Amino acid sequence: KGYIYIVFYDRRNFSINSTHTELYMATSKDGGETFTNEKISDSFFVSNDNIFAGDYINITAYNGHVHAIWTEEDSAKQTTRIVTRGFYFPVDTIHSVANCNGIHFSNLYPNPSYDGNFNLAYCLEEDKEIEIKIFSIDGKLMNKISKSTLLTKGNHLLHSAASDFDLTSGVYLVQFIGEGISETKKLTIINTN
Numbered sequence: 001k002g003y004i005y006i007v008f009y010d011r012r013n014f015s016i017n018s019t020h021t022e023l024y025m026a027t028s029k030d031g032g033e034t035f036t037n038e039k040i041s042d043s044f045f046v047s048n049d050n051i052f053a054g055d056y057i058n059i060t061a062y063n064g065h066v067h068a069i070w071t072e073e074d075s076a077k078q079t080t081r082i083v084t085r086g087f088y089f090p091v092d093t094i095h096s097v098a099n100c101n102g103i104h105f106s107n108l109y110p111n112p113s114y115d116g117n118f119n120l121a122y123c124l125e126e127d128k129e130i131e132i133k134i135f136s137i138d139g140k141l142m143n144k145i146s147k148s149t150l151l152t153k154g155n156h157l158l159h160s161a162a163s164d165f166d167l168t169s170g171v172y173l174v175q176f177i178g179e180g181i182s183e184t185k186k187l188t189i190i191n192t193n
Contacts, residue, residue, distance in 0.1 A: 004028040007040070007059045007068045009047070021047040023070050023083075025059075041083070045072040056082075065109070108174060112188035116162035120145070122176060123155045130178035132158075134187075137171045145174070162189050 006026040014020040023041035028034060056071040069084045107121040120132065132145040143165035145158065162168070167189055175184045 002031050003061070004032050004035075005059055005061050005066050006035075007057055007070065009057070009070075010039075014044070019047045020044040023057075023068070023072075025066075025068060040068060041070075041072070047073055108185045108187055111186075112190050113162070114190045116167070116189055116191060118160055118162070118187060118189075120158040120160065120174065121156070122158075124151060124153045126153045127151065128153075128178045130176060133175045133177065134165055134167065135173040135175065137173065139173075142167060142172065 004027070008024055008026070009021050010024045011018060011021055013022065022039050022044050024037050025040045026035045026037050028036075057069070059066065059068045061067075067084060069082065071080050072083055073080050107119075109119055109121070111118065124130070127150060129150045131147060134142045134145060136142055145160060145165065169189050169191060172187045172189065173184050174187050175182060
């Protein structure tokens with residue numbers, strides 16, 4: 001079982017003879033057994049039936065990061081524009097406990113963070129006391145996300161916001177520390193609004 005993402009043009013919200021078109025994404029989290037549909041274009045565009053716009057649509061997905069690209073026509077201006085949009089869909093199980101070696105800091109996302117929100121995914125092979133710190137790029141301790149706390153073995157996901165730690169736009173180092181193990185990842189925050 002796995003995740004499947006499909007993008008497609010759709011006219012479901014318009015009359016049968018309309019050329020108004022929107023872009024949708026279908027997502028399955030169970031290997032294609034079920035799908036949910038979500039409109040991802042900001043507004044409709046008018047499609048020209050003489051141009052095969054569907055030839056210029058694509059999607060890429062890796063580790064929960066999904067990027068769609070498509071063309072939209074503007075019949076009033078007689079132009080076509082290329083649109084891209086990025087999404088993040090958290091993967092429920094990042095790594096199994098069997099892949100952990102002490103502490104395994106498996107993911108920090110979205111990275112860069114365009115809204116100041118970010119997630120830290122990590123796993124522990126056994127119950128461990130860990131601490132998570134944020135440093136400026138020049139090594140100054142900015143804040144502690146988690147003080148030294150005993151956590152149970154398994155996968156963990158921590159949702160955080162730059163505003164919770166007085167972080168502004170910039171580049172930071174996020175460090176996981178525990179029982180002789182230290183792992184650091186770089187985090188870029190573009191906007192904290």
